[in-house]
Amino acid sequence: MDKSEIIKKVAPCSLMCHTCSAYNDGIICASAKTLLKYLEGIKEFYEVHMPDAVESYNNFEGVLSIYAGASCSGCRSTEHNGCSIEGCFLLECTKNHGVDFCGECNEFPCKKNAGNF
Incomplete structure (x- = not known):
């Protein structure tokens, strides 16, 4: 895999996008959609029998629906719809430092991102 492919699949913080709960093409979103499909009709069963x-x-279905509705296309995408990590500044920071990942920065680790790693 060349670096351009890695950059599409790995966030600046090195989070693997496909494992992020906000990523719309990730395993969590796909699994939630699949589970919701398999659970069709179970609520009616519970209403009668349990x-x-x-x-x-x-409550469970509500949480699954949130995960199934993930809307992020990755940090580097123009349609990332905001980071799932509140207050994340790492994409902007890596751009400002001219690197693709925090670990490539000459200042890494720095005080600014100490709580992230």
Whole structure:
């Protein structure tokens, strides 16, 4: 795999995009969609046979729906819709330092990103 392919799949912080819960083409989003499909009709079953479990199921389905609705196309994409990590500054920082990844920066590790690594 050449560096351009790596850059598409790995965030500046070195997070593998496909493992991120916000990534719309990732394993978490795909798994949530698959599980929601397999669970079709289960709520109705619970309503009849396990009414005490309906509230828990609704909460579970709600969380799955959030993961299934992931909207990020990767940090470096023009459609990344914001980082899933609140306050993330690493994409801007790597651009400002002319590197693709934090670990390539001459200042790494720095005080600014100490809490991230």
